[in-house]
Amino acid sequence: MAVSLGELAERFGCELIGDPTVEVTRLGTLAGAGPDALSFLTSDAYRKQLPSTRAAAVILRASDADDCPVAALVSDDPYASYARMAAAVCPPPAYEPGIHASAVVAGSATVASSAHVAANAVIEDDVTIGANTYIGPGVVVGPGCNIGSDCRVLANATLVRAVTTGDRCIFHSNSVIGSDGFGNAMTPDGWLKVPQVGGVRIGDDVEVGANSAIDCGAVGDTVIGNGVRLDNQVHIAHNVEVGDHTAMAAFVGISGSVKIGKRCMFAGMAGVAGHLEICDDVVILGKGMVSKSIRKPGAYAGKFPVEDARTWNRRVASLRRLDKLQSRVSELEKKKQ
């Protein structure tokens, strides 16, 4: 969508250095943008690309404006400004209201007239779908789900049952919300399934990545706060509570009944053991395993980065000899006295 630099500056509160009538119609990297594209500079790593950019305009901090060879949109937070302007230039696709002839919608379901239900989607009993919500092709919305307004449920995602969402949520393809929790009781004859009868309650502005899964509560609900962002391949077990604006990268796994605070960040492949509590503003670094509750904000880590395999094998051997080393030092200390 063509938007003038003047309009962008005005709508999003930036100072424009350059011609306000120039229009941008697409987005581009500093190196790749052409003269119809909007670009941005947020990271030192890309600053060297600024002087040669051919973008129509670059969103940047005031301190970088002098080096900008094209129009500049000056912002205190260029990445946030970019997010807003990019959505103006490239808004998400709009869908015609209506239900595709091949979709199957239960008689007891209520679909807003402004919603779009795509080909081969299935809407089961007692579902409500809010205004302007998009249900993609192949999506299944199971019994008792209530989906808010302006949501997007992408192709082949599954809301299994008893999922309630706020507005403006996005569920990416092949994500699963409301699957049974992993509840099993051991008996002399093997595992007994523990019925999982709770639901999932999801706030506003939540995004769930492709192939992620959020289980329903065993009894009571799994709860995802407002503004939570989950990357692809995330797993949230039954009865977990995730606080507002917490973000989790790919392959993060949260075990059952964990309570997580607000504004936490989990790097990829981090995991949390069952029934723990993590307070607000905690960062778990890559591949970290949380095995005790965390009550103090801050960053936590527990993974050795790779080294060349030969060096690493020596580390493994060293750690295994460490007991003995402790004894040898104690021996030396004894002799000392």
Next chain:
Amino acid sequence: MAVSLGELAERFGCELIGDPTVEVTRLGTLAGAGPDALSFLTSDAYRKQLPSTRAAAVILRASDADDCPVAALVSDDPYASYARMAAAVCPPPAYEPGIHASAVVAGSATVASSAHVAANAVIEDDVTIGANTYIGPGVVVGPGCNIGSDCRVLANATLVRAVTTGDRCIFHSNSVIGSDGFGNAMTPDGWLKVPQVGGVRIGDDVEVGANSAIDCGAVGDTVIGNGVRLDNQVHIAHNVEVGDHTAMAAFVGISGSVKIGKRCMFAGMAGVAGHLEICDDVVILGKGMVSKSIRKPGAYAGKFPVEDARTWNRRVASLRRLDKLQSRVSELEKKKQ
């Protein structure tokens, strides 16, 4: 479903302390249950909630009965008793037999008349579907699959081909059973795909979580024993054999041709390298990497839990200086002599 406490006590062999005519219609936590709900107490962490519970009845051990303010169902194993009674109070949904008009069923497929095939499901050639089995919306059952009785294949799950299951199995949404194994032969021109022509044989009472995948055998079958329980996001590679009643939590990955014994438990994100054997009754703790066969039952671990990131960085530096420390101690010992 309303069930009286007297009936629960009798059917499931518990002593009832309280009025046998009281009926429960739902399940609840100790803290959240109302006067129509059945609750349970199994863990010390929740004992403090017992005196104030408003549940209709609590399943608990004899030693906790005195502190129970409401009816008590006394059991030696309250969690197993809860699993059984919960299934009586909240049985899985029943489905009308029949094939939805939008489902596509191959002429060569045999679907039991008591089975339910939901909207937009696809049943391909030479498939058999057993009695009372539920095939959910969007499910694909590929060529040559034989699904037992009383199974549930949930929305958008895929049984790719040549999958044979026992009875009472559950495949959660978007799980994939019978996908090709990761077989590639390196050549000077790049990888050559190795055809994956085996199947998957699954026992009775197996449950597979959302977004999990079990590959077919390269030649011969991948085999999953009776009563195996897999959480979400689990990966079982080609020609793996998993013994009866083994359980795996989320993100567990088992490499090709691994043989796993009975009653093993894998905590989240544990992994096993290819071609290993793991005997019965082994527990792999969270994020453990198994790189040698295990021939002795017991618990195995290999992951450092997180600490605050500054402390952890010191650990990383310490480990990297460990070689040198060994030399320094040897030096001291030499001087000693």
Next chain:
Amino acid sequence: MAVSLGELAERFGCELIGDPTVEVTRLGTLAGAGPDALSFLTSDAYRKQLPSTRAAAVILRASDADDCPVAALVSDDPYASYARMAAAVCPPPAYEPGIHASAVVAGSATVASSAHVAANAVIEDDVTIGANTYIGPGVVVGPGCNIGSDCRVLANATLVRAVTTGDRCIFHSNSVIGSDGFGNAMTPDGWLKVPQVGGVRIGDDVEVGANSAIDCGAVGDTVIGNGVRLDNQVHIAHNVEVGDHTAMAAFVGISGSVKIGKRCMFAGMAGVAGHLEICDDVVILGKGMVSKSIRKPGAYAGKFPVEDARTWNRRVASLRRLDKLQSRVSELEKKKQ
């Protein structure tokens, strides 16, 4: 498909020791093959099964030929020869050209007349599907995708949008290609979604496993080279570039904007942090976390394998006392002088 040993030897350049008119119709392991099956020997672990095999013929190295009790197909690289011959004996299924009546194909889509679109698949706007390509049941191919020739997109896979592939690619069930990258800008009001407007460009002969996900670029494309092989449950973030013939095992996660060279191999559960570069011919061992760019070919590791849990707990305690041990040794050294 029945193929004679003589034909196999001639087509794939092996020496045949045995009767060229014998036909094989299936594949088998050394231990399991019957007299109509082709088998192979590549690994020392299976050599002891050779003398008693009942296979029709075994593909093996010249040095093993004397111990072969049946016909031998002699090859310098038996596994590659097996891959080729197995594909001749068990070719992938052939599909009748055409579009199933229940599939939904947009008017603006172009589907080659030799392609097969299965039941309940959905092909959206401005898609092209190449010759002989198979689109499985429940597959969704979203707007603007261009799929090459001789590809196979298996049941319930999703190509979200703007995915371009070469020829002979395979996308396994429930994989997702072209999902939004995880782009979020923090603001005082919470996360802002950063529009993800790039696409995914995939080369020839690429295979993507079940439940894997490849995100589109934020701006510009995510790029997967020729001959790349991804196992199940792999995650490739936005704007990643993967070089030709690189292979990744299950649960590998590559963060945004990472550039990976050619012929790299990632073992299961390895992860790479954002914006790094990895040169050609790098091997990352199981569960390795790459947190710095790698500029030198070779093998890299960073994970302790499991030990019995008691021993491991001692290791954890030892590492935590290591600081103190360093001080004690320094103290001893000082006294020494």
